[in-house]
Amino acid sequence: MSTAGGFVEYPVENVHRLIEPGPVVMVSTFDGRRANLMTNAFNMPVAHGALIALVLGPWDHSYEALSATGECVIAIPSVDLAERVVDVGNVSGGDVDKWQRFGFTPAPGAVVRAPLVMECFANIECTVADDRLVEDHGLWILQGERAWYDAAKRGAGEFHHRGDGTFSANAATLDLRHRMTKWRYLTGD
Amino acid sequence: MSTAGGFVEYPVENVHRLIEPGPVVMVSTFDGRRANLMTNAFNMPVAHGALIALVLGPWDHSYEALSATGECVIAIPSVDLAERVVDVGNVSGGDVDKWQRFGFTPAPGAVVRAPLVMECFANIECTVADDRLVEDHGLWILQGERAWYDAAKRGAGEFHHRGDGTFSANAATLDLRHRMTKWRYLTGD
Numbered sequence: 416m417s418t419a420g421g422f423v424e425y426p427v428e429n430v431h432r433l434i435e436p437g438p439v440v441m442v443s444t445f446d447g448r449r450a451n452l453m454t455n456a457f458n459m460p461v462a463h464g465a466l467i468a469l470v471l472g473p474w475d476h477s478y479e480a481l482s483a484t485g486e487c488v489i490a491i492p493s494v495d496l497a498e499r500v501v502d503v504g505n506v507s508g509g510d511v512d513k514w515q516r517f518g519f520t521p522a523p524g525a526v527v528r529a530p531l532v533m534e535c536f537a538n539i540e541c542t543v544a545d546d547r548l549v550e551d552h553g554l555w556i557l558q559g560e561r562a563w564y565d566a567a568k569r570g571a572g573e574f575h576h577r578g579d580g581t582f583s584a585n586a587a588t589l590d591l592r593h594r595m596t597k598w599r600y601l602t603g604d
Numbered sequence: 605m606s607t608a609g610g611f612v613e614y615p616v617e618n619v620h621r622l623i624e625p626g627p628v629v630m631v632s633t634f635d636g637r638r639a640n641l642m643t644n645a646f647n648m649p650v651a652h653g654a655l656i657a658l659v660l661g662p663w664d665h666s667y668e669a670l671s672a673t674g675e676c677v678i679a680i681p682s683v684d685l686a687e688r689v690v691d692v693g694n695v696s697g698g699d700v701d702k703w704q705r706f707g708f709t710p711a712p713g714a715v716v717r718a719p720l721v722m723e724c725f726a727n728i729e730c731t732v733a734d735d736r737l738v739e740d741h742g743l744w745i746l747q748g749e750r751a752w753y754d755a756a757k758r759g760a761g762e763f764h765h766r767g768d769g770t771f772s773a774n775a776a777t778l779d780l781r782h783r784m785t786k787w788r789y790l791t792g793d
Contacts, residue, residue, distance in 0.1 A: 575626055
């Protein structure tokens, strides 16, 4: 397994396991000059593996960099970072260097020029796979190319935006793998 | 406010609050003869309000009914129903009447012919808004037309698929509305 920025590689065929729970994520981009960071909770898996849909529109400062480069990193923060992650979502990268302001550290990935976020427990390097719905809906289909993981940073795990400025942390995990009779191939290691 | 099936109406402009946390949902369809029910965790809001993306492909029995009618209901179950909801996702509606088998009760909605699911705490009546990515990705853009809610049935709230047959329940809610300075219009009642 490779490493990048102190992370171990996460199997790209299992990236849906990171996105399917509906996490608040951060999106990192690089416009050729500066790296930017934004917060996003409009995302989902499109297929098992690493095909991901993400809504990011012209109202976001990161839109230009994503459009120009066709690349980004989706980083998943644990709930311990919730306050700083929300703060990242409440200023524009046009005005401030959000990495510096909110204490996030860029690290080079393996495939795209947008940086990984060291403080997050997972980072997915993505390229644009389908932009047909970008103009009308700001909806990008992204292909995860490589993914990076740090189990120790996962802590209490991802968190979820309730759409109104309140967020849910995760409680206990229910293990219902024995009932997933139709989907055995999804439940193994 | 209207009522349907014992639910009160939920403001359709706030439907993203139901979808944004990344819930496991059930999708109800009606093919003109029979209602079907399936389980889904590939969904997200596309815009604030009730524009929703949902992945549902030809591999799902419900695909034909959704394609033919352009209508469905997205129903959100509480974690108390997790085992039955997982079971719904592990048999095909081509083989069994899942409503009867798993104890879910259809109720008429206001706009679409697909039934609401009485046991769920929220039901969103949807029509197809954009099907350009259906052929390649099974990705539907749905417009929520009306939504229905039962606070008492919400219980411990929605739950999240971790993509491998394990599921997260919600723990405490973090109230970070005071930090959502850029998004005041989202945080009010």
